[in-house]
Amino acid sequence: MSTTSQHSDAAVADIEAERxxxxxxxEIIAADSRIEPRDWMPAGYRKTLVRQISQHxxxxxxxxxxxxxxxxxxxxxxxxxxxxAKVQDEAGHGLYLYSAAETLGTSREEMVQQLLSGKxxxxxxxxxxxxxWADVGAIGWLVDGAAIQNQVPLCRASYAPYGRAMxxxxxxxxxxxxxxxxxxxxxSNGTPEQKQMAQxxxxxxxxxxxxxxxxxxxxxxxxxxxxxxNIKRFSNDELRQRFVDMIVPQAEALGLTLPxxxxxxxxxxxxxxFGELDWDEFMSVIKGNGPCNVQRMQHRREAHENGAWVxxxxxxxxxxxxRRQQDAADxxxxxx
Amino acid sequence: xxxxxxxxxxxxxxxxxxxxxxxxxxxxxxHAPDATMALRNARDLYTRRNEGTSVWVMPSDSISSSDPDxxxxxxxxxxxxxxxxxxxxxxxxxxxxx
Numbered sequence: 001m002s003t004t005s006q007h008s009d010a011a012v013a014d015i016e017a018e019r020x021x022x023x024x025x026x027e028i029i030a031a032d033s034r035i036e037p038r039d040w041m042p043a044g045y046r047k048t049l050v051r052q053i054s055q056h057x058x059x060x061x062x063x064x065x066x067x068x069x070x071x072x073x074x075x076x077x078x079x080x081x082x083x084x085a086k087v088q089d090e091a092g093h094g095l096y097l098y099s100a101a102e103t104l105g106t107s108r109e110e111m112v113q114q115l116l117s118g119k120x121x122x123x124x125x126x127x128x129x130x131x132x133w134a135d136v137g138a139i140g141w142l143v144d145g146a147a148i149q150n151q152v153p154l155c156r157a158s159y160a161p162y163g164r165a166m167x168x169x170x171x172x173x174x175x176x177x178x179x180x181x182x183x184x185x186x187x188s189n190g191t192p193e194q195k196q197m198a199q200x201x202x203x204x205x206x207x208x209x210x211x212x213x214x215x216x217x218x219x220x221x222x223x224x225x226x227x228x229x230n231i232k233r234f235s236n237d238e239l240r241q242r243f244v245d246m247i248v249p250q251a252e253a254l255g256l257t258l259p260x261x262x263x264x265x266x267x268x269x270x271x272x273x274f275g276e277l278d279w280d281e282f283m284s285v286i287k288g289n290g291p292c293n294v295q296r297m298q299h300r301r302e303a304h305e306n307g308a309w310v311x312x313x314x315x316x317x318x319x320x321x322x323r324r325q326q327d328a329a330d331x332x333x334x335x336x
Numbered sequence: 337x338x339x340x341x342x343x344x345x346x347x348x349x350x351x352x353x354x355x356x357x358x359x360x361x362x363x364x365x366x367h368a369p370d371a372t373m374a375l376r377n378a379r380d381l382y383t384r385r386n387e388g389t390s391v392w393v394m395p396s397d398s399i400s401s402s403d404p405d406x407x408x409x410x411x412x413x414x415x416x417x418x419x420x421x422x423x424x425x426x427x428x429x430x431x432x433x434x
Contacts, residue, residue, distance in 0.1 A: 038404045085384075092381055099365045102347070108367060165364070172385070315345065318369035 034160035037103040049159050050104050054111045057097035059123035064090045066130040089172050096165040103161045125208050127290030134201035140180015142209035148173050149243045158230035188255045203259040211282045213240040244272050348374040353390040360392050
């Protein structure tokens with residue numbers, strides 16, 4: 001048999017394996033079951049997931065910054081402890097998600113480098129500053145609230161490690177939303193200045209929080225494929241509508257208003273109508289022109305560089321201990 | 337230098353026992369330079385809310401697993417083996433404590 005025909009035999013076997021893999025994958029998706037890391041999956045599915053999960057992880061990591069900014073200035077020891085716990089949770093969420101993404105064959109190192117080099121994106125909401133203590137409340141209520149709306153359906157994402165990470169995240173996230181709402185409630189029931197501070201925070205975070213669900217469906221080219229793959233379960237606009245329907249009564253309970261003159265109950269639809277969002281601003285912030293893009297990236301890079309000595313020391317220590325153990329084992333062998 | 341060191345931190349799988357009497361259950365994974373640090377990181381990452389009374393960590397590459405593609409071949413078919421289940425035996429219906 002010639003080499004050429006051996007090669008073509010191998011190529012035929014590859015094609016057959018690919019076809020069988022695709023068929024098995026399609027069956028699993030059609031049955032609404034889950035894909036595990038070692039299952040065959042289409043290259044596009046893998047790529048989409050690595051991008052989505054790593055962006056999600058980066059968002060958790062960058063998302064620590066606006067709130068961490070207020071840890072030293074929290075108005076009481078209790079609030080300081082709550083805020084520290086919340087920021088620590090965000091770090092944890094980042095780590096769950098990086099682990100999930102790694103199961104797809106992309107290393108942690110590569111993902112971190114993509115974030116630090118600016119190649120990878122993170123949620124544009126974190127490019128807005130937390131200007132007052134009330135912003136910490138608005139972030140918890142609106143930003144974490146929108147995140148939960150997005151993440152609950154992701155618990156059923158077809159890629160199992162992503163779903164498992166999301167289950168863990170969602171369990172922890174509801175504390176974030178409630179603590180934010182309570183901060184705003186206290187301010188709203190406080191002095192007129194405190195109430196104004198709460199209203200101002202809600203005014204600034206309302207629009208960007210609604211944009212966290214991504215562009216309108218007509219303008220979201222990848223959504224359809226993600227939904228066909230059972231990664232995404234609801235469209236951007238569906239999730240946004242649910243979120244608006246949820247926060248209107250919550251704002252009423254706070255005694256605060258939402259900054260949208262077009263917001264009103266639509267009896268016929270059974271939903272709240274709301275005004276057009278500023279998508280030009282959204283695109284501009286994504287492209288790097290938000291109020292804090294430069295600051296967030298610079299801080300992340302500095303934190304990474306400043307932590308280098310800790311990582312080096314830990315690795316050097318582990319290496320030394322491993323060597324000593326090896327030496328002791330060798331000596332024992334020689335002695336015997 | 338820094339980056340290559342960091343990249344070489346091995347991956348560990350974490351197992352948490354949620355309360356006395358239950359098994360350790362896989363919680364997730366993490367990177368750490370050695371077992372001691374892996375345990376500490378596992379505590380901070382997976383037991384922030386009293387989720388555990390005990391934690392195990394083991395290097396991910398030390399786990400052997402079955403081939404996901406050989407599902408049918410590797411695991412014995414349960415077909416025709418209904419007699420392994422109590423529900424196979426129906427004649428005791430109406431008789432108490434059986």
